[in-house]
Amino acid sequence: xxxADIVSPAPREVRYAGLLTAxxxxxxxxxxxxLAVNHLGGAEVPGNNIYAEIGYxxxxxxxxxxxxxxxxxxxxxxxxxxxxxxLVLIGVGWYAAGPSGQGGFGVPVMIAGALVVVLLFRRASxxxxxxxxxxxxxxxxxxxxxxxxxxxxxxxxED
Numbered sequence: 157x158x159x160a161d162i163v164s165p166a167p168r169e170v171r172y173a174g175l176l177t178a179x180x181x182x183x184x185x186x187x188x189x190x191l192a193v194n195h196l197g198g199a200e201v202p203g204n205n206i207y208a209e210i211g212y213x214x215x216x217x218x219x220x221x222x223x224x225x226x227x228x229x230x231x232x233x234x235x236x237x238x239x240x241x242x243l244v245l246i247g248v249g250w251y252a253a254g255p256s257g258q259g260g261f262g263v264p265v266m267i268a269g270a271l272v273v274v275l276l277f278r279r280a281s282x283x284x285x286x287x288x289x290x291x292x293x294x295x296x297x298x299x300x301x302x303x304x305x306x307x308x309x310x311x312x313x314e315d
Contacts, residue, residue, distance in 0.1 A: 166230030167280035173272045174227030177238045180245055180268075181220035188213035232285050239276055245269030 188210050195206045220241055226234025246269035253262025275281065282288075288297040 162229060164230030167284050169275040169278050169281050170227050170284060173238060173275040174224045176268055176272045177227060177241055178221060178224035181217050181224055184213050184217035184220060188217060235276055235285050239273060242269040242272035
């Protein structure tokens with residue numbers, strides 16, 4: 157399989173959003189590893205199933221990292237879950253900066269989440285996810301079926 161078959165064309169904004177989306181994924185993975193290392197080092201957490209907690213963070217991290225990789229590879233399916241991750245980041249950052257009084261942590265997290273949302277809703281990103289062609293409006297692309305309509309039309313011409 158060629159690299160061109162794996163990587164789809166996507167605007168620069170989408171790739172940047174993929175890089176930013178990877179950061180919380182790596183953070184969640186780090187939390188899981190830290191919990192595992194602490195548990196193996198003898199730290200006891202009374203009343204908790206530490207393996208379930210480690211598994212939770214690792215599975216969540218893998219999901220977020222899958223979204224980041226999807227954006228980096230230019231896959232349109234990764235946009236919606238990445239927006240959800242970004243909105244959760246905004247909420248976590250707001251809570252850390254506001255009620256928790258951890259502005260040094262919360263503000264950068266909030267900014268990263270907001271930046272991902274902005275990047276994924278810029279005109280170039282919307283045109284990419286809609287499969288918009290040059291000179292075509294968003295409404296025309298949506299009526300045509302977006303990227304799926306473009307792919308099916310291309311398939312018909314190739315057959």
